Amino acid sequence: MTRILIVDDEASTLASLSRAFRLAGYDAVVCDSAARAIDLLRHERFDLVFSDVVMPGQDGLAMLAELRDIGVATPVIMISGQATIDMAVRSTRLGAVDFLEKPVSSDKLLLTVENALRLTRLEEENRQLRRRVGRHDIVWKSEAMRRVLAQVDRVAASETRVCILGETGTGKELVARALHERSPRHDRPFVTVNCAAVPSELIESELFGHEKGAFTGAAARHLGKFEQAHGGTLFLDEIGDMPAAMQAKLLRLLQEGELERIGGERPIPVNARVLVATHHDLESLVRKSSFREDLYHRVFVFPILMPPLRERLDDVPLLADHFAALVADQNGWKPRGFTPAAVEQLLAYSWPGNVRELRNIVERVLLLTDGAVDGATVRQVLSGRQLASGPAAGSGPLADRVAAFEREVVLAELNAHGHRVAETARALGIERSHLYKKCQQLAIDMKAERK
Ligand SMILES: Nc1ncnc2c1ncn2[C@@H]1O[C@H](COP(=O)(O)OP(=O)(O)OP(=O)(O)O)[C@@H](O)[C@H]1O
Ligand SMILES: [Mg+2]
Incomplete structure (x- = not known):
């Protein structure tokens, strides 16, 4: 229930305002001095404050100033029997949302409340929107990205299955x-499954869910990702890595529009739009028979190809600024820019790990500098990307220096392969199990960039 605090030294005003608010269905609390009001506002939640200006002791304007000083942001409406222009101006400057002259008709009073509440709601929504937009904002300027986003707009409104292709870290x-x-399903859930990250024996339960007791360890019913995405969108990431048995089940689901939970006895209709992505060349997987051709035709309806970063260098300076702002924000650092020489270094690099790699580089560069980022620091970090800090760098016992070097190499390779274990292990010429052990030894968080 909306709670309104009324502050006035006159008992008759407190009585008439609180009666009007209560009749309109609000919860009204009265208080006869600014000091007591501040105390109440410190300890209890109110949605709105109505305050008299002229009161013995602290007046309403001084109260407003003190509330802002101590960080109480509840919207305040001033109300006065001796209103002057100067008073109205000062109260607006202090952040009052409105200024009313006594006597106030109850219609005007209630309208003011509604307006103030609407305004606060809007501000809160805007704040949340800005927060959300930051992380998932797509930053671009290049013609290549303009084409991608035009395609997104073209298919968003339909139910078409979209297949997003592109190298690791391209977005x-x-x-x-x-x-x-941008689709009509936007206010329903967006659910992601990384098919390469779920162990093959768990993927069916992950996608379709299971009934209680379906297998050892199934202590309760579990809703699969398809059901969690009901009404919304299910994003099957790395679909090229889906195990063959699961491919067959997914094909049946896409043909029939129904699924069965493991251990379930009846089919459940599915209403989730399916989007898929892969960094593999799906057609060559089909030729090698590691991806079913019939499933390929079901999911490969509208392809969107993400251009690698080296083919849209126009985006690099914008992305660098964007990530610098994000990283600074996350760490509570001051925002910093790049010198022209630094930007030149970024443009000259080949970006095998694409946007994700750029993001990591920006983070490391910011850790190494205080003011604006200069060319020398970028060069240092970029060459370190290929050569680590050089086996000769640093000081201390040989074992520590070798470990530090090894850590850089493994991290760089993980980043270049989007933290995909199988590929990283292959690139380093070691077994997956060996890579797991190495990461443990070297205190590397393998999942760092993966959610
Ligand atoms: N155009 C862009 N604007 C802002 N951030 C971007 C952009 N493209 C990618 N990113 C960021 O780069 C990182 C990698 O992007 P994303 O995870 O979407 O890539 P991906 O193609 O799915 O990679 P992978 O194949 O490795 O899974 C994310 O942190 C993402 O927010
Ligand atoms: Mg991805």
């Missing part, structure tokens, strides 16, 4: 999310 997931946000 496939971001584009999938944007497609959902």
Whole structure:
């Protein structure tokens, strides 16, 4: 229930205002001095304050100033029997949302309350929107990205299945999310499954869910991702890595529009728009028979190809600024820019890990500098990307220096492969199990960039 605090030294005003508010269905609390009001506002939640200006002791304007000083942001409306222009101006400057002259008709009073509440709601929504936009904002300027986003707009409104293709770290997931946000399903859930990250024996339960007791350890019913995405969008990331048995089940689901939970006895209708992504060349997987051709035709309806970063260098300076702002914000640092020489270094690099790699580089560069980022620091970090800090760098026992070098190499390779274990292990010429052990030894968080 909306709670309104009324502050006035006159008992008759307190009585008439509180009666009008209560009749309109609000909860009204009265208080006869500014000091007591401040105390109440410190300890209790109110949605709105109505305050007299002229009162013995602290007046209403001084109260407003003190509330802002101590960080109480509840909207305040001033109300006065001796209103002057100067008073109205001062109260607006202090952040009062409105200024009323006594006597106030109850119609005017209630209208003022509604307006003030609407304004606060809007401000709160805007704040949340800004927060959300920051992380999932797509930053671009290049013609290549303009074409991608035009395609997103073209298919967003339909139910067409979209397949997002592109190298690691090019922004496939971001584009999938944007497609959902721009679709009629935007206020329903967006659910992601990374098919490469779920162990093959768990993937059916992850996608379709299971009934209680369906297998050892199934202590309760579990809703699969398809059901969690009901009414919304299910993003099947890395679909090229889906195990063969699951491919067959997914095909049946897409043909029939129904699924069965493991251990379930009846089919459940599915209403989730399916988007898929892969960094593999799906056609060559089909030729090698590791991806079913019939499933390929079901999911590969409208392809969107994410251009690698090296083919849209126009975006690099914008992305660098964007990530610098994000990283600064996350760490509570002052925002910082890049010198022209630093930007030149970024443009000259080949970006095998694409946007994700750029993001990591920006973070490391910011850690190394205080003021604006200069060319030398970027060069240092970029060459370190290929050569780590050089086996000769640093000081201390040989074992520590070797470990530090090893850590850089493994981290760089993980980043270049979007933290995909199988590929990283292959690139380093070691077994997956060996890579797991190495990461443990070297205190590397393998999942760092993966959610
Ligand atoms: N155009 C862009 N604007 C802002 N941020 C971006 C952009 N493209 C990618 N990013 C950011 O870069 C990172 C990698 O993007 P994303 O996870 O979408 O790539 P991906 O193609 O799915 O990679 P992978 O194949 O490795 O899964 C994310 O942090 C994402 O927010
Ligand atoms: Mg991805």
